[in-house]
Amino acid sequence: MNDDFFWFVNNRIVIPGVKGEYRFIHITDLHIHAWDEMSTEEEKERAKNAWVEGKENFAKSSGEPFGESQKISTVEAFEKILLLANELSPKAILLTGDNLDHMHPAGEKYLKNRLLEYAKKGGKYICVPGNHEAPDFDGIWSSELQVFDFKEFRIVAINDSEKTVDEETLIKLESLCKDGIPIIIICHIPLSTELCRSKLEYAGPYFYIDEKTDDSNGRKFVSLVKNSEEIRAVICGHLHRYIKCEISDGKIQIIGSQGMAGAVDLITVCGE
Ligand SMILES: [Fe+2]
Structure with a gap:
């Protein structure tokens, strides 16, 4: 899609033995108002003033793209993301929290309607809650662990928002x-281990x-993710900055930047 709003990062999650190629779009921290x-x-x-300066400050402090095209409302941003998803037809849109800036009736109604419409057309979405949200949102995300099967691997959605x-x-x-x-975990808050702490500790x-x-x-939780052979990767958000790091040798963590400012992770899960 030719739109200056988006900036993309290509990510590969390699799982030896996987025969297919599975493409996902990962979006986080939309902070919809x-x-x-x-x-x-x-x-x-x-709603009109939400995050106007905040998202620019995050982008500037991270050295990430930000210009006139990113100065749109959080709803306009999400509408663009839906158009992108319609064009790319990913296996699923992965939404890793702070999808809503806070629980508010207009936002809940808007997000739920738009996601259900997307699903009606055959699209799939997988959400987890962020720290700005209630842990449960009927039919959209859950505080309970959820498993999504993709035949050769599973995506496991976990609420770590607190x-x-x-x-x-x-x-x-x-x-x-x-x-x-094999398991890929999606959650909101990143995990920090010996191997990746130096990349995260700037944030506090x-x-x-x-x-x-x-x-x-x-x-x-961190120990299980770090040590389990079945868990192959973590996809999360919360930092409003893109970081790719390793939780343990070869086990990557993809931390998406702010979707409300056009950050999109294109994720391909494939074999060697
Ligand atoms: Fe956030």
């Missing part, structure tokens, strides 16, 4: 890791779950 006839004046005003995961998630993930089917501990965190579930 919508308003409609039911919104209060205050909500309308807030910098931790619940017991049930750990138990389910542990059990999935015994099935012998609010922005990642460190393998040395005091929270025992957080620690177990």
Whole structure:
């Protein structure tokens, strides 16, 4: 798509033995603010001004593209992303949280309608909640671990939006890791280990779950992801900056930048 709004990063997740090529679009941190006839004046005003300066500041501090084309509303940004998805027909759009800037009726209605329309036309979306959102949003994302099968691997959606995961998630993930089917995890908050800490610590501990965190579930989660042979990659967001790093040798973490400023990860999952 010829549109100055977007900037793309190509990412490959190589899983030895996978025969097909599976293409995904990864978008994160859309921070959608919508308003409609039911919104209060205050909500309308807030929606118009949301993130105008914030997204530019993030882009500038990261040295990422930002110009006039990125100065559009969060709803206009999402409309462009849907057009892009219609054109590229990915296996799924992966939305890794802060999809909405906060839970608000106009935004919820807008996002839900647009995603359901996309699904009606045969498109697939997989969402996880971010720290700006409620952990559950009926039919759109869930606080519970969800599994999406792509025959040769699975995408496992995990709610880590509060910098931790619940017991049930750990138990389910542990059990999935015994099935012998490769797993790609999508979540909101990045994981930090010895191998990638130097790339993340600029952001401060609010922005990642460190393998040395005091929270025992957080620690177990990072350790499981790091050590399980079945988990092959992590896809997440939260930083508003693109970073690709390794959680352990060869296990990549793709941290998408801000979708509201045109950042799109094109992800291909393939064999060697
Ligand atoms: Fe965010």
